[in-house]
Amino acid sequence: MSEERSELYQNIVDGDFDEAADSTQALLDAGLSPGEILDGHVVPAMGEVGNLFDEGEYFVPELLMAAKAAQEAMAILNPLLKQSGAERQGCVVIGTVKGDMHDIGKNLVAATLEGAGFEVVDLGCNVPPEKFVETVQARGGAKTFVAMSALLTTTIPQMKATIDALAAAGLSESTRTLVGGAPVTKEFAESIGADGYSESANECVAVAKELAANWL
Ligand code: B12
Incomplete structure (x- = not known):
């Protein structure tokens, strides 16, 4: 085989x-x-x-x-x-952005982060900015990663809309944003002010851990 x-x-x-x-x-x-x-x-x-x-x-x-x-x-x-028993890391609220139903990559990222010890709150797909905001608010100001997936060029603007909504709700300090999905590039991630980007689920763990080391 x-x-x-x-x-x-x-x-x-x-x-x-x-x-x-x-x-x-x-x-x-x-x-x-x-x-x-x-x-x-x-x-x-x-x-x-x-x-x-x-x-x-x-x-x-x-x-x-x-x-x-x-x-x-x-x-x-x-x-x-x-069950992997990996050392406990931070909490990640993850979802596929509004208007987008592609969830395979998002599910792989969620499972990989969970396996690496992160607590993962999976909001599913078609998640509007306000749902990300509410979920972070419900954690009472605790530091939280917000991970967004998008597979459509028509839905990637929702990533910036979510980052803006988090800022408008005063949550920029208590969140770090991660973005990914086939049409998302490092340049795009930087242009919208995302804190982290990766091309794959595996790499996402390293990116999140590095952000966590300098923040949590
Ligand atoms: C499977 C699929 C579907 C399935 C989705 C099933 C599901 N439950 O997810 C179905 C059939 C439903 C579908 C529907 C549509 N699709 Co579609 N689909 C695909 C396809 C073939 C594969 C996507 C996939 O699952 N890849 C495998 C996963 C593992 O890869 P991934 O998602 O990229 O994720 C990896 C990384 O990107 C990264 N990653 C992903 N998310 C995140 C998040 C973070 C935070 C990080 C750090 C990393 C990260 O890690 C993952 C694992 O390594 C792509 C083609 C392609 N080549 O990508 C088209 C594609 C995305 N679809 C496309 C289109 C147009 C559509 C439809 C509009 C089609 C239609 N006319 O109905 C609808 C839209 C529905 C909607 N509103 O969302 C286009 C998009 C074109 C564009 N430029 O926007 C594509 C590119 C196909 C094409 N070439 O035309 N689709």
């Missing part, structure tokens, strides 16, 4: 969601850690699905079946990532 072409990888690419749980379990039984399965199998398989869609080979139904297969795998991996 090659690293990238495992049965799980193939199940996700083929949208065989009823087999994805068994193939995830098979990788765990073979001794792989949940993080290795996520980074080595689930993420690359979804990357290939994205490419097939971009090339016109796949259409929305195939995407949905692939997404469902990835979710079956995550249903097994998530609880294990949470």
Whole structure:
């Protein structure tokens, strides 16, 4: 079984969601850690699905079946990532921004942060700026990371709208913002005043930890 072409990888690419749980379990039984399965199998398989869609080979139904297969795998991996016993880090409020329903990347980032010891409050997708603000306010001024995901060029302006809404509510000092998603670049992140950006879920942990070290 090659690293990238495992049965799980193939199940996700083929949208065989009823087999994805068994193939995830098979990788765990073979001794792989949940993080290795996520980074080595689930993420690359979804990357290939994205490419097939971009090339016109796949259409929305195939995407949905692939997404469902990835979710079956995550249903097994998530609880294990949470149990990893990593040292407790800060709290991250995460969501996909308003108008955007893409949540696969956001879910991977949430699971990876959780596995690295962060407390994660997942607001789901289509999250308006005011919902991020309310959630941070409900934490009573405690220092909080606000992580936003967006996959559409039409929705990335919601990231700036959220950063502005946090500032307007007087929450700039108690929050640090993280942004990501396929159309988001480091330059864009800087231009909207985000505190952190990363291209991948794994890298996001390092970025959040570095911000935490200088802040929490
Ligand atoms: C799967 C998918 C869908 C699925 C989503 C299912 C779901 N539950 O998420 C469905 C079918 C619903 C869908 C719908 C649509 N989609 Co779509 N979709 C995709 C596709 C193929 C893959 C996205 C994906 O899951 N990638 C895999 C994950 C793992 O990668 P990722 O999200 O980038 O996340 C990684 C990093 O970016 C980063 N990251 C992500 N979030 C965050 C957050 C933080 C804080 C950090 C630090 C890092 C980080 O870490 C992640 C893991 O490494 C992309 C094509 C592509 N190549 O990206 C199109 C794509 C994003 N979709 C697109 C479009 C146009 C649409 C629709 C408008 C289509 C339509 N006509 O109906 C709708 C919009 C619905 C809406 N309002 O949101 C376009 C966007 C074009 C644009 N320039 O805006 C794309 C690029 C396809 C294309 N080439 O045209 N889509």
